[in-house]
Amino acid sequence: MRFLLPFxxxxxxxxxxxxxxxxxxxxxxxxxxxxxxARDLVLPDPFHGEKALEAxxxxxxxxxxxxxxxxxxxxxxxxxxxAVTYPDANEDEVLPFPxxxxxxxxxxxxxxxxxxxGMQYKVISFNHSEFEEDGFQTSRFxxxxxxxxxxxxxxxxxxxxxxxxxxxxxxAFSQCPTPKALLIGQDQYAFxxxxxxxxxxxxxxxxxxxxxxxxxxxxxxxxxxxxxKSGGDPEEGDLSKWTSAYAVPASDKKYFRDIVITTKGNYDxxxxxxxxxxxxxxxxxxxxxxxxxxxxxxxxxxxxxxxxQPGIQVKxx
Numbered sequence: 392m393r394f395l396l397p398f399x400x401x402x403x404x405x406x407x408x409x410x411x412x413x414x415x416x417x418x419x420x421x422x423x424x425x426x427x428x429a430r431d432l433v434l435p436d437p438f439h440g441e442k443a444l445e446a447x448x449x450x451x452x453x454x455x456x457x458x459x460x461x462x463x464x465x466x467x468x469x470x471x472x473x474a475v476t477y478p479d480a481n482e483d484e485v486l487p488f489p490x491x492x493x494x495x496x497x498x499x500x501x502x503x504x505x506x507x508x509g510m511q512y513k514v515i516s517f518n519h520s521e522f523e524e525d526g527f528q529t530s531r532f533x534x535x536x537x538x539x540x541x542x543x544x545x546x547x548x549x550x551x552x553x554x555x556x557x558x559x560x561x562x563a564f565s566q567c568p569t570p571k572a573l574l575i576g577q578d579q580y581a582f583x584x585x586x587x588x589x590x591x592x593x594x595x596x597x598x599x600x601x602x603x604x605x606x607x608x609x610x611x612x613x614x615x616x617x618x619x620k621s622g623g624d625p626e627e628g629d630l631s632k633w634t635s636a637y638a639v640p641a642s643d644k645k646y647f648r649d650i651v652i653t654t655k656g657n658y659d660x661x662x663x664x665x666x667x668x669x670x671x672x673x674x675x676x677x678x679x680x681x682x683x684x685x686x687x688x689x690x691x692x693x694x695x696x697x698x699x700q701p702g703i704q705v706k707x708x
Contacts, residue, residue: 421469584600597617
């Protein structure tokens with residue numbers, strides 16, 4: 392079921408923006424090399440995620456964090472960069488990147504890895520949003536534009552090996568959810584993003600997206616829709632809820648192993664909006680309410696990415 396509601400989850404301002412003092416933030420002009428997929432960049436050991444991000448985007452750095460929340464960013468603008476419009480998981484209109492008004496880039500997380508040969512590497516994820524002089528992230532209807540960079544440990548230091556300055560926007564309030572690593576093959580990791588949306592107060596629907604390294608860069612290779620429904624008021628008819636878990640079963644495949652998503656929840660036939668069609672078709676033949684389990688398998692199909700396979704297993708009771 393491939394739809395995204397026009398509203399996003401999360402109404403609390405504190406969750407989507409950062410209260411500031413009277414500081415007026417500024418930005419720095421950088422060259423178009425910041426967007427080159429191949430860059431000769433080596434960082435000293437020990438590796439530091441924020442310093443790595445600043446090396447990738449040498450703009451004006453601010454740390455306005457408090458004990459309550461983190462708000463550290465790099466503000467930059469690039470008049471000579473060729474702006475490109477990247478898709479937003481919310482299917483809302485987005486501005487070409489780099490943004491004409493400037494960019495605020497924030498580190499999301501730093502992930503540590505070591506492969507079977509002993510090689511160490513780190514992947515940083517980062518979030519782009521439109522520059523704001525007060526440091527807010529308040530665009531409720533816009534996701535945060537995700538970027539990824541992989542650094543490999545060498546004798547000379549941490550060398551940039553793979554770099555995607557921008558991929559796609561996910562989440563709400565211009566903030567991309569934190570990517571989570573998933574082993575999908577021999578020494579092969581992908582990154583899963585749980586994107587949620589819905590009207591104020593819910594219900595909220597979630598989609599699982601997967602990013603992986605292909606042909607020297609990172610790109611989205613899977614989208615699993617309607618993997619979760621939460622929130623909402625039962626008195627307003629929000630009666631069905633469900634959650635999902637994903638796994639990579641043991642396989643002879645060296646790379647891009649199958650992904651299995653198991654969805655469990657409660658259903659009520661009076662509330663079938665947003666339900667996976669494979670489940671809804673069986674619920675109408677069953678009793679009014681109860682529990683269900685659905686198991687879906689996604690198989691990698693090369694340039695098409697992961698595709699949902701027929702024969703979805705559904706158990707209703």
